[in-house]
Amino acid sequence: MSNITKQLAVTVILAVVVFILLPVLGLQLETNIALAAGVLIGGFIVSFIPSSSDSDSTDSPQVYKGASKTLYVGNLPYRANEAAVRELFSKHAKVVSVRLMRDRNTGKRKGFGFVEIAEKDAENAISALNDAEFQQRTLKVREAKDRPAPQQQDDAKLATE
Template sequence: MKVGFIQCAIISAVFAIAGYIVFSSASVEASLPVTVAVSLLLSGIVTPWLASFLSSSSPASVKTQTASKATEETATLYVGNLPYKANEDAVKDYFKDFINVQSVRLMKDRRTGKRKGYGFIEVVTEDVDSAILELNDKVFLERTLKVRAAREKGDAE
């Protein structure tokens, strides 16, 4: 799990302000209401955000969606041999005719910014194997796609 710089800065700033308010008060009696107010603020705003942030899982895993989509499972599919000229919207439009697409990520070369010809599609499905059978070897913009279940980073074949 990675916590971004901005999230760390926000949490640090909130705790720094809370500590300054509490410890800069002249008397203990005056700091008690401030301490209670700050702890209520932190439990009401920061805690739910932090809990939802920490509970997120990796994109390649099968997971259960939140309240409105509690019964739908998602899976991430690897799609290879994509046309280099295809963008995320074109890929999503093509695949939505076959399966319920949640998101599309096409990989790019870090140095040149050009697409690498493969990507990952997060889909809603109960049967990943039948989705792969249906989508593998489909022709998209004159290229035969290769579709399989995505693996976690570092998984050996």
């Protein structure tokens, strides 16, 4: 349950309890005083709900601070999403990020992507997942090549002209 959902649930429960208790206790308060007291009490109670960063939530991945390697993943099914690829790779490595490439014009997936993982897990992940079946496709997994710097691309174009 997200932190906002928890806060909303506590606020609704508190409002219902106060709505029922005030008439039972016979307290007659001015509307503006009751509203101010409710906001103050609600804010005080909600501040004790731990934030999602304090909990061991699996909703948000933990930031990895060690050395990492980027792997190229080819022959991905077009219906595969980042969460499914992350789940697959997390069985073999500490996953830092997943980027699945899309066509700029259509927005459709291109069938390949990049998975950044802990450097120490790279060889294990490559050997385990290269030529592995994933959603009825045979994956091609290898270490990604570094992108050439823009200057190198320009030099290569000039050399071929």
